[in-house]
Amino acid sequence: MIAATVPPPRVVLYEGAGSAPLDPGERTRLLAALLDRGYAVTRAVPGGAARDDASAAAAFVVLGRFGGTVPDVHDAAGRPVHVHDIGMSTVDEAVALVEESRAGRPMNRPDAGAATWKPWFPVIDTARCTNCMQCLSFCLFDVYGVSPADHTLRVENPANCKVNCPACSRVCPEVAIMFPKYHAGPIDGAPVSDADVHREKMKVDISALLGGDILAKLRERSAEAKSRFSKERSADAALAERRRCLTKLADAAAIPREVLDALPTPEEIERRTAEAARKAAAARDAREHATGRAVQS
Amino acid sequence: MSETAGSTPRVLYCRCAYAQVVPGDVKDAVLDGLARSSAAFEMVPDLCEMAARRDGQLADIARAVDPARPLHIVACWPRAVRGLFHLADARLPDAGVEILNMRAESAADLLARVGLDVESGSGPTTPQVPA
Ligand code: SF4
Ligand code: SF4
Numbered sequence: 001m002i003a004a005t006v007p008p009p010r011v012v013l014y015e016g017a018g019s020a021p022l023d024p025g026e027r028t029r030l031l032a033a034l035l036d037r038g039y040a041v042t043r044a045v046p047g048g049a050a051r052d053d054a055s056a057a058a059a060f061v062v063l064g065r066f067g068g069t070v071p072d073v074h075d076a077a078g079r080p081v082h083v084h085d086i087g088m089s090t091v092d093e094a095v096a097l098v099e100e101s102r103a104g105r106p107m108n109r110p111d112a113g114a115a116t117w118k119p120w121f122p123v124i125d126t127a128r129c130t131n132c133m134q135c136l137s138f139c140l141f142d143v144y145g146v147s148p149a150d151h152t153l154r155v156e157n158p159a160n161c162k163v164n165c166p167a168c169s170r171v172c173p174e175v176a177i178m179f180p181k182y183h184a185g186p187i188d189g190a191p192v193s194d195a196d197v198h199r200e201k202m203k204v205d206i207s208a209l210l211g212g213d214i215l216a217k218l219r220e221r222s223a224e225a226k227s228r229f230s231k232e233r234s235a236d237a238a239l240a241e242r243r244r245c246l247t248k249l250a251d252a253a254a255i256p257r258e259v260l261d262a263l264p265t266p267e268e269i270e271r272r273t274a275e276a277a278r279k280a281a282a283a284r285d286a287r288e289h290a291t292g293r294a295v296q297s
Numbered sequence: 298m299s300e301t302a303g304s305t306p307r308v309l310y311c312r313c314a315y316a317q318v319v320p321g322d323v324k325d326a327v328l329d330g331l332a333r334s335s336a337a338f339e340m341v342p343d344l345c346e347m348a349a350r351r352d353g354q355l356a357d358i359a360r361a362v363d364p365a366r367p368l369h370i371v372a373c374w375p376r377a378v379r380g381l382f383h384l385a386d387a388r389l390p391d392a393g394v395e396i397l398n399m400r401a402e403s404a405a406d407l408l409a410r411v412g413l414d415v416e417s418g419s420g421p422t423t424p425q426v427p428a
Contacts, residue, residue, distance in 0.1 A: 002350055010354065028332040031340060032325070035312040040341040040354065110314040110342060118315050119345035123380035155384050158349040180345050180377040181316040188318065188400070189377025 002117050002159050008107045009082075010060040011041045011098055018071065019064035020087070021045075029091045030063075038109035039098060061101045063094055120181055121158035122168055128176035128192070129153055131287060133280035135168045135177060140264070140272045143168075146279060151286040162259040308338040308411055309358060311372035311399075315343045319373060319399045326404035327371055334413035344372055348381035356387040364393035369411045371397045 011034055015021045022030065034041050042060075062073055065087040073081040082101040086094040108117050122135070122143065131152050136144040145156030166187055169177040175192045182188040186196045263269065310331055313319040331338055339358065341347055347355055359382055362368050372378050375396035382389045397407050 002346075007350060007352060024333040028329045031332055032312075032328060035328075035340055035342045036314050038314065038342045038346075040339070040347075043336075043338050043340075045335060045337050108346065116315065117346075119343060119349045121345075121349055123348075123377055123384055125376050125380055126383055158384070178374075178377050178380055180373060180381065181318050183318065185374075189374030189380070190401075191374075191376070 002108050004106060005108045006105045008039050008109070009098070009101060011039050012060050012062045013041055013043045014062050014064035015043065015045050017046060018069075019066050022065065026091065030094055033091055033095050034098065037095065037099075037111055038107060061098050063097070117159065118163050118181070119158070120163040120165075120179065121161040122155055123178045123180055123189070124153060124155060125176045125178060125189075125192075126152075128174045129172075130174055130176075131283070132173065133283055134171050134173065136283070137273075137277050137280045138171045139168050139276065140269060142272075142276075144276075146283040146286075151283050151290060153283075162256065162262075164256050165259045167255045167259075307361075307363075307366055307368045308336060308413070309368060309370045309372075310338060310340045311344045311370070311378075312340065312342050313345075313373065313399070315346055323399045323402075323404045323407075327399060327407055330404065330408040331371075331411075331413065336413050344378065344381050348385040351385045355382055355385040359387040359389050362390050362393045364390075367393050367395055369395050369397055371399060371407055371411065373398055373400045 013022075013027070013030070021027075031041055031043075059075065059079075060081060062081055062083040063086050064083070066083075066085045067087060068085060070083050070085050073083050075081050082097075084094070084097045086097070089097070110116060129152075133146075133153060136146070136153060141157075141160045141162065143155060143157050143161045145154050146152070147154040166179045166182055169175075169179060169182075169187050175186055175197055177187075178189045179187050180189050184190075186192045264272070308331060310327065312328070313324060328340070331340075341354075344355075358368070370378055375398065378396045379389055395410070397410055399407065
């Protein structure tokens, strides 16, 4: 989870005055190795920094072939910057120097196996979103919120999203919710066609297919599973039954089984649904007032 | 050690390192092509991950957009990339930004659109573009 990590330092590969350029093949390997471990890299060359280092947000580490004379570098706040001469280093040794500069601070990284947080969360196409707040009402995990400035929808807590669950994209009538790491369009961000809009509206009707709104069904299924669990002696049998009940729902709304299995108690679902509905209604009211005021003035 | 901006195009390359949604051969060939050029560039492991952290570097990049020197973002679908910057409170302006899509275009086409000179080195002088 990213909350427990610190942003990685940005690496500046300095090939400007006073630093000899790397061999092209070595440069490719170094860049790939750093990126695949989660580090952003800026390459600076004579006459062409991609942006001004002084304004950069992240702390940085400088790598260059300085010929043994390592320059003194300070960041915009006057703090000394880690500068490493990689003239004699292999790619692995250069990467190790960057890793050392983190001094063991935890960071999210792509190569950490089970400890990696996959960045999976909804992204809003603001050109399509009408701020109807249906997604906010639907999500049980507080992913959505409302921007205090203009009462529009906002993805407030991306890290709360359940990895690989695109369910809220199915409730958006405008096909405005994207998951960039989804495998197919238009949910991955591909252009939206008229046929997509029609299809997505059909998916919203899944609720009708299930005989009510999806959350009501979730609550009901969860309650059924709970009462069955209390009656049955075998927890395994109860779990199997719950899985069977949820299969239709999971398939229809593309909700991963793990998400359904991890649903909170029916009472908690009830509470969260009410809270989300309250937030959505308040946001809609606030927007209506703001729009009314704008029309009057 | 600050370098001044030149007249070469500005490039931001996204490695999409946390998922396999961008074809590996395309992202490797684009990386190699950029690495063999003489240009300055920005490379990030994963724009999605940075957006989730609301990383201030995205705001820095958006602020630095200059229509006189277009920024080429080599990543994935433009709708998704603009949405990610927006999520990170970094508004990408309409003018001066071209988003190139590694999910839908070949590495050769992408590198041609970025318009960089590829310098000769110890390896091949042209990007490694899969057949
Ligand atoms: S359901 Fe779609 S249109 Fe409605 S607020 Fe959410 S993203 Fe916007
Ligand atoms: S912006 Fe696109 S290419 Fe970059 S990490 Fe996200 S999904 Fe991958």
